[in-house]
Amino acid sequence: MNKNIKGIKEERGVVFNIQRFSTHDGPGIRTTVFLKGCPLTCLWCSNPESQKEKPQLMVRDIKCSGCGACLSSCPEQAISFSKKRKRIINWEKCNNCFSCVDACLYKALTAVGVYKSVEEIVEVVEKDRIFYENSKGGVTFSGGEVLTQHNFLEKLLIRFKEEGIHRTVDTTGLASLKVVKKIIPLTDLVMIDIKHLNSKKHKEGTGVGNELILSNLEYIAKNITTWIRLPLIPGFNDDQDHILKIAQLATRLNVEKISLLPYHEGGRAKAAQIGETFEQEEMETQSDEHLKRLTDILSKRDIKITVSS
Amino acid sequence: MIPLINTEGIREKLVIKAVRNIRKNFKTKEEEGASMYREGISLDLSRSRLLTQSYKETEGKPMVLRRAWGLEKILEGMDLYIQDWEVVVGSNVSSPEGLFFGIDMNWRSVKRVCDSKAGRSLLDDEGRKELAKMSEYWNGRSISDIQREKFSGDVLDYWKMSKGAPVTWSHWSHLGIPDYEKLFKLGVKGFIKKACDRLVELDKTVPLDYIDQKEFLQAVIITLKAVITFANRYSDLAKKKAEETIDPTDKKRLEHIAKVCAKVPEHPPKTFIEALQSFYFIHLARSLEFSSLGIGLRFDKIFGPYFDKDVKEGRITRKEAMITLQLLWVKIHDLGLIYSPTLSSIYGGVASLQAVTLGGVDENANDVTNEMSYMVLETAKLMQTPEPTIALRYHDYTPRELLSAATDVIKTGVGYPSLFNDKSMIPLMKNWDVPQEHATDYAISGCVYLELPGKNISNRAVGGIILPGALLYGLSQGINPMNGEQIGAKTPDPKTFKSVDDVMDAYLTQVDFFFNKLCTIDNISKSLYEKYIPRPFYSAFLEGCIEKGKDTSSWGYPSAISDICIVIGPTNVSDSITAIKKNVFDDKKITMEELLTAMAHNWVGYEDIQQMMINAPKYGNDDDYADFIAAQTQERTAKAMMNSTNRFGYPCRGDGSGISGTYAAGSIMPATPEGRKAGEPFADATLSPVFGMDTKGPTAVLKSASKINTTKTHNHLMNQKFLPSALEGNMKEVFIDYIRSWGDLNINQIQFNVVDSKTLKKAQENPEEHKDLLVRVAGYSAYFVDLSKGLQDSIITRTAQGF
Numbered sequence A: 001m002n003k004n005i006k007g008i009k010e011e012r013g014v015v016f017n018i019q020r021f022s023t024h025d026g027p028g029i030r031t032t033v034f035l036k037g038c039p040l041t042c043l044w045c046s047n048p049e050s051q052k053e054k055p056q057l058m059v060r061d062i063k064c065s066g067c068g069a070c071l072s073s074c075p076e077q078a079i080s081f082s083k084k085r086k087r088i089i090n091w092e093k094c095n096n097c098f099s100c101v102d103a104c105l106y107k108a109l110t111a112v113g114v115y116k117s118v119e120e121i122v123e124v125v126e127k128d129r130i131f132y133e134n135s136k137g138g139v140t141f142s143g144g145e146v147l148t149q150h151n152f153l154e155k156l157l158i159r160f161k162e163e164g165i166h167r168t169v170d171t172t173g174l175a176s177l178k179v180v181k182k183i184i185p186l187t188d189l190v191m192i193d194i195k196h197l198n199s200k201k202h203k204e205g206t207g208v209g210n211e212l213i214l215s216n217l218e219y220i221a222k223n224i225t226t227w228i229r230l231p232l233i234p235g236f237n238d239d240q241d242h243i244l245k246i247a248q249l250a251t252r253l254n255v256e257k258i259s260l261l262p263y264h265e266g267g268r269a270k271a272a273q274i275g276e277t278f279e280q281e282e283m284e285t286q287s288d289e290h291l292k293r294l295t296d297i298l299s300k301r302d303i304k305i306t307v308s309s
Numbered sequence B: 001m002i003p004l005i006n007t008e009g010i011r012e013k014l015v016i017k018a019v020r021n022i023r024k025n026f027k028t029k030e031e032e033g034a035s036m037y038r039e040g041i042s043l044d045l046s047r048s049r050l051l052t053q054s055y056k057e058t059e060g061k062p063m064v065l066r067r068a069w070g071l072e073k074i075l076e077g078m079d080l081y082i083q084d085w086e087v088v089v090g091s092n093v094s095s096p097e098g099l100f101f102g103i104d105m106n107w108r109s110v111k112r113v114c115d116s117k118a119g120r121s122l123l124d125d126e127g128r129k130e131l132a133k134m135s136e137y138w139n140g141r142s143i144s145d146i147q148r149e150k151f152s153g154d155v156l157d158y159w160k161m162s163k164g165a166p167v168t169w170s171h172w173s174h175l176g177i178p179d180y181e182k183l184f185k186l187g188v189k190g191f192i193k194k195a196c197d198r199l200v201e202l203d204k205t206v207p208l209d210y211i212d213q214k215e216f217l218q219a220v221i222i223t224l225k226a227v228i229t230f231a232n233r234y235s236d237l238a239k240k241k242a243e244e245t246i247d248p249t250d251k252k253r254l255e256h257i258a259k260v261c262a263k264v265p266e267h268p269p270k271t272f273i274e275a276l277q278s279f280y281f282i283h284l285a286r287s288l289e290f291s292s293l294g295i296g297l298r299f300d301k302i303f304g305p306y307f308d309k310d311v312k313e314g315r316i317t318r319k320e321a322m323i324t325l326q327l328l329w330v331k332i333h334d335l336g337l338i339y340s341p342t343l344s345s346i347y348g349g350v351a352s353l354q355a356v357t358l359g360g361v362d363e364n365a366n367d368v369t370n371e372m373s374y375m376v377l378e379t380a381k382l383m384q385t386p387e388p389t390i391a392l393r394y395h396d397y398t399p400r401e402l403l404s405a406a407t408d409v410i411k412t413g414v415g416y417p418s419l420f421n422d423k424s425m426i427p428l429m430k431n432w433d434v435p436q437e438h439a440t441d442y443a444i445s446g447c448v449y450l451e452l453p454g455k456n457i458s459n460r461a462v463g464g465i466i467l468p469g470a471l472l473y474g475l476s477q478g479i480n481p482m483n484g485e486q487i488g489a490k491t492p493d494p495k496t497f498k499s500v501d502d503v504m505d506a507y508l509t510q511v512d513f514f515f516n517k518l519c520t521i522d523n524i525s526k527s528l529y530e531k532y533i534p535r536p537f538y539s540a541f542l543e544g545c546i547e548k549g550k551d552t553s554s555w556g557y558p559s560a561i562s563d564i565c566i567v568i569g570p571t572n573v574s575d576s577i578t579a580i581k582k583n584v585f586d587d588k589k590i591t592m593e594e595l596l597t598a599m600a601h602n603w604v605g606y607e608d609i610q611q612m613m614i615n616a617p618k619y620g621n622d623d624d625y626a627d628f629i630a631a632q633t634q635e636r637t638a639k640a641m642m643n644s645t646n647r648f649g650y651p652c653r654g655d656g657s658g659i660s661g662t663y664a665a666g667s668i669m670p671a672t673p674e675g676r677k678a679g680e681p682f683a684d685a686t687l688s689p690v691f692g693m694d695t696k697g698p699t700a701v702l703k704s705a706s707k708i709n710t711t712k713t714h715n716h717l718m719n720q721k722f723l724p725s726a727l728e729g730n731m732k733e734v735f736i737d738y739i740r741s742w743g744d745l746n747i748n749q750i751q752f753n754v755v756d757s758k759t760l761k762k763a764q765e766n767p768e769e770h771k772d773l774l775v776r777v778a779g780y781s782a783y784f785v786d787l788s789k790g791l792q793d794s795i796i797t798r799t800a801q802g803f
């Protein structure tokens, strides 16, 4: 084994989930590795626990038995009990030391985000090789924004290229062109999220403009098989006009496929679980009729589409 | 050419006899009080009436002849009916609403059911009186009475299950498949000739068992002639109806029936419909001779060529054949029978385990898929009946289109086809000394009963063993904690256990001990079966019986394939052993004594210990720590069971057909070490993870299962639950790829429960609107609304593996 590879094996990154049997994150049956950290601050973020790069405490009140074991385990006195024996976290005080996580037998306190080495990830992903082979699947790296941990991602991609496993990168496209240029040659497919084609609107929703994202998209689409993913946010980007524009862009760039991701409120509960508030007011998911209208626009242009649920 | 019948509304012809399943576990008073059987369904007494008469007339005569005369009387005397839509005709009861039952097997529990509130609707007062009268005669004569009389000592106690041993003996789970291929070649007349020739030979050789052989062969001839009479009676009835009808289409239909029934099964069939009719008469007569279950036969392999030839020669169109199949499905679905309450809870309802086999390879390793394979799947998709279920044999060259057609049926949520992997089934049988040319022809009846068509294995299920119960006895020195009695083997005090190996050894000793008891009961029972209920008719169609002049029950196919025992909860056992290893021996977090105390209190007040046991590594997550123990547990359990042999000296073995027994068994068992509370169900199949313990998704489950080597264990059952969306649109191809991967992993079986929990909840709230909702309960399909609340809940909460 050469030195270079050895270095790669020891490299560690923050992973907040490894999802086996992913079937919506690229072709076939896949394992999706979620890297933590994201430079965007989308109001509707469905994975708020992915935003910060550092591991953090996440609670699942539904699992809490009220046993009290966590109480004395916290060095910061960040845990208390209400009169109704409900365990309460004082998020201000919590410094994410995770002693309480070890104390809780009920998995009501968990650490979201774990430092993992390349080799630890390889070990898990390798397990489903037979499924990738039968389904032309592989591994997908997603986030947060995967390019935030681009050095780690680079090592992972090199390692999986060596293993001969199909690699997909799912990105928001927000990174320097230098980073993009480094990553693209190591991938087989890039899925890029487009939130809005109007930069002003984009900034309203995500905190940043879309110029860099769109110019990266141009570069990516020219150099590698590309899919566009469109999270459908009610009243923000799911009107027919916007979809039409996306369709035109996709045709021009010769994008292979567009995935529509109907809105869901998954982020709200999770925000509470990490002691944050979910800014987005409550919204309903797109109706089937509306989805049909949108997919019609795309299929009329011979664009391959999938709708994930 | 058959007259084309309007198929609209074929499904309305279904007579749904299903009972409310799992009576034992009804939670509410109303549930208990509700009638077990659907309205209008009655207990059919005609077989019992005729058999009783015949028995009375033949007292003192040789048993094999009495059985033959009994069947003859039934076939010659039973009231027949032909409904106005039938193409293939015949029934084992005298009206479409009749429920079959075998008074000669066990009348007691059936009478109890009919006298109870739940079964009151099955008979009117007159019927009840008649049943009581006949029962008087059978008292002391039915096979279960004879057992009662012949068993002695502790065998009797174990048989009565009165001791709390974790084994149940089950009578009459005899399946097996007659040699239809030979039947179609020779016709029944060919078999009669064979038996006659043997009689002539006997007179020349005069072997030691001359009389036995002679009586057996005479009995064979009586029953074979009787089935021809049975068919001719249908022919006459059809002819008479044809004369009476004025509708020309109907006349044509009836004349066709009359013609077919005059010809088969006596003569070899020429056409597809004749072949079906021939099969069906044999199937019926077999169940009338002895309440046997299942069909099993390789439907496409056997009937496909007849259909192809008919089409080629312009005798039938695909459409006509499809209608015929659908109508046959209605008939097969009608074959429900009544069980004792215990068996009802194991089998669920009136399931008679009718299954047909499709696909797989032939003796030259070629794929057998033909047009009929697709037509059967299409029929299943249109009909969506709980029976017959379909077993699809899979191998490397199974066409993707066939898997696609199978996926369409699975998607409806009926729970079949279940898939069987030739790549692990055939090597498994090789291990059991089944020659390759027999093994390649295997078929499936019931849920996972392995069959060799035409061979003398009637797959005698000796009963069931609740493996977690054996583990508990291993942790209690074989003492029943309820009454302090020494029930099991005297294993060492668990407090002295030094390592997890000691736990495993104690468990295996108990498995060996209890299984031996069970096999003793079974061996005694089977010699009673041999003496008191020989089966000359069925024997005629098994290779070797006529040749040897011996009944099926007097000898056995030389392999472990024959005698099986349902094993319940192996993954609960392995998760238990894993949790003990982790917490008691590796991490030393608790002592054995603390664990036993916590379990004795059903974890109440010891929730932390329970949680620790739950948090230990679990089978089903592709985690080698747990999976290694799972593989060890299963392999060593299988080996321990094979220490016991059947009457002919061949090992008895475990089998994956848990059916809904996993639920019933769980309901009576105390807390187990993997964290399960008393009364909770066990894992629903031998390869299924313990409920809710598989958190890594469907690929991890398969990976775990693949570590349990089929060839070192036995045929298994594996349930996977998917949401319908997982089989639709783009996902369908992925699902097929998932199946292909299952095949490559050499797992021997898989079946899918496809339904979303929302639908299930709705069905639970508004049963009236969801009467037809079918779910797969472990090994079979049942109407969801007919299940008890407890079982419904457990299905709803089972991990739904969506995408």
Ligand code: SF4
Pocket (backbone or CB within 6 Å): A063, A064, A065, A066, A067, A068, A069, A070, A071, A087, A103, A104, A105, A106, A107, A108, A109
């Ligand atoms: S230790 Fe866990 S279960 Fe117990 S009170 Fe704390 S959070 Fe709840």
Ligand code: SF4
Pocket (backbone or CB within 6 Å): A057, A073, A074, A075, A076, A077, A078, A079, A089, A093, A094, A095, A096, A097, A098, A099, A100, A101
């Ligand atoms: S993670 Fe936070 S709450 Fe838990 S012990 Fe550490 S400081 Fe206390």
